[in-house]
Amino acid sequence: MNIQIFGTKKSAETRKAERFFKERGIKFQSVDLKEKGLSKGEFQSVSQAVGGLDAMIDQDCKDKDLLAMIKYIAAEDRVEKVMENQTVLKQPIVRNGKQATLGYQPEVWKKWE
Numbered sequence: 044m045n046i047q048i049f050g051t052k053k054s055a056e057t058r059k060a061e062r063f064f065k066e067r068g069i070k071f072q073s074v075d076l077k078e079k080g081l082s083k084g085e086f087q088s089v090s091q092a093v094g095g096l097d098a099m100i101d102q103d104c105k106d107k108d109l110l111a112m113i114k115y116i117a118a119e120d121r122v123e124k125v126m127e128n129q130t131v132l133k134q135p136i137v138r139n140g141k142q143a144t145l146g147y148q149p150e151v152w153k154k155w156e
Contacts, residue, residue, distance in 0.1 A: 044069060044139055044155060044156070045138075045139060045140055046064055046069060046070070046071035046072070046137065046138070046139055046155075047071065047072045047073075047074060047085075047137070047138040047139075048060050048061055048064070048071050048072070048073050048074065048135050048136075048137050048138075049074045049076055049080070049081055049085075049129075049132075049134070049135060049136040049137075049138070050073075050074075050075070050076060050134040050135035050136065051075060051076050051077050051130065051134060052075060052077075054134040054135065056134055056135055056146060056147045057134050057135040059147050060135040060137055060147055060152075061073060061135075063147075063149050063152060064152070067156065069156070076129040076130055076132065076134070077129075077130060080126075080129040081126075081129060081132075081136070083126065085138065086122070086126060088138070088141060088143065089136055089138060089143040091141075092138075092141060092142055092143035093143055093144070093145050096121060096122060096125065098145065099125075099132050099133060099136075099145060100113065100125070100131055100132065100133070101131060101132060101133040101134070104130065104131045106128070106130065106131060109128055109131055110131060112124065113125060113128075113131060132145075133145040133146050134146070135147070137152065139152075139155050142155065
């Protein structure tokens, strides 16, 4: 298993995901979305695994202005804007190769073991 957890240090859901894997002795790589974020390839992989960009955007994120802008800009510019501001993504994003989940989903992660 090659687990990557993308989130922010302030996200309670991200910390819960990290605890889930720690408790099971599963090694993971933690990536802070504010510092590094998803690469273009990782972003595409997660997007395909979870059903596209719209599924990845957190409608409850704190930056409502940015959320509105992403919603109304041209579709071809949307991915670029989200890549620049990855804190609008649902957290945590947990990747295991080509598989990925959004949010805290231990029932899915147990199947990966």
